[in-house]
Amino acid sequence: MIYQTKGIVLNRVQYGETSLIVNVYTEKFGRQAYIVKGGRSKKSVSKSNLFRPFFLLEMEVYHREGKNIQSLKEVRITEALNNLIFDVRKSSIALFLTEVVSKVLREEEANPDLFLFLYNSIRYLDLCEDSVQNFHLYFLTKLTRFLGFYPQMNWSPEQAFFDMDNGRFVSAANSHAHCLNKAESRMLISLFNTSIDEINNLIMNAKNRDDILRAILNFYALQSQGFTSLKSLAVIRELFDD
Template sequence: MLHQTKGIVLNRVQYGETSLIVHVYTEKFGRQSYMVKGSRSKKSKSKSNLFRPFFLLDMEVYHRDGKNIQSLKEVRLAETFNSLIFDVHKSSIALFLTEILSKVLREEEANHELFVFLYNSIRYLDLTDESVEFFHLYFLTKLTRFLGFYPQVNWSAEKPMFDMDNGRFVNELNSHGHCLGKEESEILNILFNTSIDQLNLLKINAQQMRVVLRGLLNFYALQSQGFTSLKSLSVIEELFNGG
C-alpha cells in the first residue's frame, strides 16, 4: 500500500553498482530501510544527494509490515536547509548524531513525540545563528527521555556524582568506577535542566566538554545494548574540544 510520510535520513550504504539502501526514521513507521534503485546513476530521479545525514524528506513509500527493506516511490526535501550542509560544525554534528541515532533507534513503529523532537532539533540546528558547540550535548541529554533511560535528575551538594550504571546522582560513599567526577556531574545536571534557548549561557571549557561527552557516551553504552564505538567522535572532539 502507498503511504505518505515525513522522514529523517540516518545513513546510507551502497548496494550494487548504482543503488543505495537508505536508513530513515519515519513519522509513520519508525525506523525503516529503503531500496533506492539507480540513485547513483545519471538518469536517476531520486538523486543520492537527497540522502545526507539529517536531511528532512517528504516521502511516498510502499510499506509492508515485517519487510526488511521497503520500496520508495517518490522523495523530495521537506525543508530547504540554510546552513546545515555548508557549515562544517553543523554538518559534523549531523554526522555524529546520526551515527548515534543509527545505533539506538531500532523500533519499527511510530513514535510521534520522538519524531517531533528530532525534526525540530534539526531545524533549530540549521536555522540558529548562535554557536552550536554545546548542541550535541544538549541533544544527547534530551534524547534519553525518548529512549527509556532518562536519569533521575537528583543532583545536590550531598549527591554530587553521576552514577552511569543506575542513572542517578549519588554521594561519594556510593561512587564507583562508572561515576563521573563532581565537576562534570554538576555540568551534566545543568545540561539536563537546560532549554535549547539557554545553551549559549553555559560556561563549559574544552576539557570539561570532552569529559562530559565521554561520560554521556558511556552512559548510553551502559543503558543501550549494542552501542559500540563511534567513528565520528574524533571529528567532534577535534572541532569543539581543541583536538
Template sequence: MIHRTEAIILGSIKYGETSLIVHAYTEKFGKQTYIIKGGRSKKSRTKGNLFQSLFLLDMNVSHRDGKSLQMIKEVQFSESSPHLNFETYKNPLVLFLAEVLYKVLKEEEGNPQLFSFLSNHIIYLIQIDDIPKAYHLNFLINLTRFLGFNPIDNWSEEKPLFDLGNAVFVRLDDRHAHCLDLHISYVFHLILQSELSSLDTLVLSSEDLKALLRAILNFYALHSQGFTKLKSLSVFEDLND
C-alpha cells in the same frame, strides 16, 4: 500499499552499480531501510543527493510489515523545511548525531513525539548560525527521555556524584567505577537544568565539554544495547578542539 510519511535520513550506502540502501527514521513506521534502485543513475527521477544525513524528507513509500527492505516511490524535501541545507561547518555535528541516532533508534513503528523532537532539532540546526557549544550534550540527554533511560536530576550537596549505571546522583560513600567525578557530575547537573535557549549562558571549557560527552556516551553504552564505538567521534572532537 503506498503511504506518505516524513522521514529523517540516518545514512546511505552504495548498492550495486547504481542503487542505494537508505536508512531512515520515519514518522509513520519508525526506523526503516529502503532500497532505491538506480538512485545513482543520471536518468533516475529520485536523485541520490537527497539522501544525506539528517535531511528531512517527504516520501511516498511502499510498506510491508516485517520486510527488511522497503521501497521509495517518490521523495522531496519536507514542507516544514523546504530550504534544507546544512552549512559545511555543521557537517561533523550532523554526521555525529546521525550516527548516534542510527545506533539507538530501533523501533519499527511510529512515535510522533520522538519524530517531532528530532525534526524540531534538525530545523533548529538549519536555521541557527552560531550553534551553542553544549548543543550536542543537551540533545543527547533529552533524547534519552524517548529511549527509556533518562537521568534523574536529584543533585544535592549530600548526593554530588552522578551514577551512570543507575542514572541518579549518589552520596560520596556510594562511589563506584561508573560514577563521574565531583566536577563533571556538577557540570552534568547544570546541563540537565538547562533549556536549549539558555545553553549559551553556560561557561564550559573544552575539557569539560569533552569529558561530559565521553560520560554521556558511556551512559548510552550502559543503557542502550548495541551502542558501540562511533566512527565520527574523533573527527567531531578534533574540530571542536
C-alpha cells in the same frame, strides 16, 4: 499499499552496482530501510543528494509489515537545510548525531513525540545563528528521555556523583568506577536542566566539553545494548578543540 509520511535521513549504504539502501526515521512507521534503485548512477545525482544526514523528507512509500527493506515511490525535500550542507561545523554535528541515532533507534513503530523532537532539533541546528558548540551535548542528554534511560534528577550537594549504571545521583560513599566525579556530575545536571535557548549560557572550555561528551557516551554504552564506538567521534572532538 502506498502511504505518505515525513522522514529523517539517518544514513545510506551502497547496494549493488548503482543502488542505495537508505535508513530513515519516519513519522508513521519508525525506523525503516528503503531501497533507492539507481541512486548511485550518473543520471541520478540529484536523487542521491536527497539522502544526506538529517535531511527532512516528504515521502510516498510502499509499506509492508515485516519486510526488511521497503520501497520508495516519490520523495522530496520538506525544508532546505542549506547550513547543514555548507557550514562545516553544522554538517559535522549532523554526521556525528546521525551515527549515534542510527545505533540507538531501532524500533519499527511510530513514536510521534520522538519524531517531533528530532525534527525540531534538526531545524534549530540549521537555523541557529548563535554558536552550536554545545548543541550535540544538549541533544544527547534530551534524547535519553525517548530511549528509556533518562536519569533521576535527584542531584543535591549530598548526592553529587552521577551513577551511570543506575542513572541517578549518589553520595561519595556510594560512588564506584562508573560514577562521574563531582565536577562532571554538576555539569551533566546543568545540561539536563537547560533549555535549548539557554545552552550557550553554559560555560565550558574545550576540555570540559570533551570530558562531558565522553561521560555521556559512556552512559549510552552502559544503558543501550550494542552501542559501539563511533567513527565520527574524532571529527567532533577536533571540531570543538578550541
